[in-house]
Amino acid sequence: MTGALAAAVLAVSSGTASATTTYWVRAAGHFSPLDAFVASSALTYDKALVPPASAIQVAQHGTDAGMTVSLRVRGLVPGHEYGAHVHQKACGADPKAAGGHYQNVVDPKRVTAENELWLDFAADEDGNGWAKVHKDWGLRPGGAGSIVIHDKPGSAGERVACFTVPFASVS
Numbered sequence: 586m587t588g589a590l591a592a593a594v595l596a597v598s599s600g601t602a603s604a605t606t607t608y609w610v611r612a613a614g615h616f617s618p619l620d621a622f623v624a625s626s627a628l629t630y631d632k633a634l635v636p637p638a639s640a641i642q643v644a645q646h647g648t649d650a651g652m653t654v655s656l657r658v659r660g661l662v663p664g665h666e667y668g669a670h671v672h673q674k675a676c677g678a679d680p681k682a683a684g685g686h687y688q689n690v691v692d693p694k695r696v697t698a699e700n701e702l703w704l705d706f707a708a709d710e711d712g713n714g715w716a717k718v719h720k721d722w723g724l725r726p727g728g729a730g731s732i733v734i735h736d737k738p739g740s741a742g743e744r745v746a747c748f749t750v751p752f753a754s755v756s
Contacts, residue, residue: 639659
């Protein structure tokens with residue numbers, strides 16, 4: 586199946602001093618080409634670098650004090666280095682539909698791993714890869730909508746795949 590599975594949990598635990606919000610999001614899917622019969626939240630724009638049916642899983646865990654986002658992929662090109670970033674909007678047929686990188690402090694001059702969520706990785710000999718990043722901040726409501734995989738690591742590169750993720754935020 587080329588669709589995605591997503592689950593989110595929000596829990597509040599009360600103590601005598603204050604309440605802490607904890608949240609988890611997990612989403613998984615298989616990449617489909619744009620002309621696939623069944624629509625998918627995981628799209629490949631470059632079938633040579635992200636073959637159809639290759640898989641992705643994204644997890645987000647956070648509290649009021651910060652969050653961790655992790656990425657796992659399988660079935661990609663062995664030995665290739667990819668860039669991956671959280672982007673502002675959901676995926677679309679046009680690779681640019683996902684908008685720009687999510688930024689904690691919105692500033693076009695601060696395109697850095699410290700201000701954004703970069704999940705660059707290299708696929709191993711079996712085509713599997715993973716990355717994890719922790720930030721002491723959380724996402725703004727409605728500010729993040731996808732993970733975009735790029736053809737090379739770093740701040741830029743061609744968009745070769747996109748996965749729409751229902752990221753959680755704490756307001």
